[in-house]
Amino acid sequence: MTKVKTNAIRILDAKKIAYEVLTYDNQDGKIDGVSVAAKIGRDARQVYKTLVSQGASKSMYVYVIPVEAELDLKKAAKAAGEKNVEMIPVKDILKWTGYIRGGCSPIGMKKDYKTFIDESCLELDYMVVSAGKIGVQIVIDPKLLINLTKAETVDVRK
Numbered sequence: 150m151t152k153v154k155t156n157a158i159r160i161l162d163a164k165k166i167a168y169e170v171l172t173y174d175n176q177d178g179k180i181d182g183v184s185v186a187a188k189i190g191r192d193a194r195q196v197y198k199t200l201v202s203q204g205a206s207k208s209m210y211v212y213v214i215p216v217e218a219e220l221d222l223k224k225a226a227k228a229a230g231e232k233n234v235e236m237i238p239v240k241d242i243l244k245w246t247g248y249i250r251g252g253c254s255p256i257g258m259k260k261d262y263k264t265f266i267d268e269s270c271l272e273l274d275y276m277v278v279s280a281g282k283i284g285v286q287i288v289i290d291p292k293l294l295i296n297l298t299k300a301e302t303v304d305v306r307k
Contacts, residue, residue, distance in 0.1 A: 155281035156247070156257035161289075166297060169288040170280060180251035180283050182216025189277065189286055193217050196277040196286075197270065199253045201246055201262070204231035209245055211264040211298075213255045213278060218267065218306040228265050228303040254281035255298050264300040266291070271302055 153170065161168050173188035186193040193216055200212045200220055210229045212220055226234045239250050247259040255264055255278055270276050270291035278294065280287045295302060 153280070153282065153285050155254070155285060157254040157279075157281040157287060158285075160257045160297075161287070164297065166293050167290065168293075171277065171286040171288060172284055173286070175251075175284045185286065186216055186277075191277055194269070195273055195275065197267070199255045199279060201237050201242060201253065202234040203237055204229055204234045206231060209237070209260070209262045210234060211255055211258070211262045212305055213264065213266040213270075213294075213298075213300070214306055215267060215269055218269075221305055221307040224303070224305045225265070228301065228305055229263060248279075248281050249283070252279055252281055252283040252285075254279045254287070255294065255300070256287070257281060261299070264298040265303050265305055266295055266298070266300045267306055268302040268304050269306070270294075 171189045182198045186196040196216045197213045198216045202210050242250050275288050276291050277286050277288050
């Protein structure tokens with residue numbers, strides 16, 4: 150099997166950061182985080198989704214939260230130092246990140262946006278995030294992901 154190379158995987162390789170690649174079949178169209186967790190045989194509390202928002206200042210922010218959780222926009226805005234933040238429309242995800250919905254990785258976006266990872270990741274030995282392509286996930290030590298993305302860990306779940 151050929152090893153999938155996404156932008157995120159190229160960055161991890163270039164920086165010699167340890168990770169594991171997991172793939173899943175997405176032919177059924179079920180690409181939501183909870184379905185993905187089941188497909189890769191991982192506890193949903195270890196699988197995180199990447200959400201992108203825009204603040205009142207027009208700055209972009211990235212939030213990485215457990216797939217079963219919902220982003221608390223008030224907590225997210227407070228973390229970012231914004232009056233408020235709003236999720237960007239799905240149609241704009243590619244334009245801002247270089248990734249598509251269901252394949253948005255916190256690693257290797259078009260720009261280095263301010264990133265916040267939910268503090269629940271600190272309780273884990275590893276977490277799973279998108280590799281930047283639907284059907285491909287990365288297993289990584291949360292501390293390595295925090296360092297790589299220069300993220301802050303905060304409570305941003307509802």
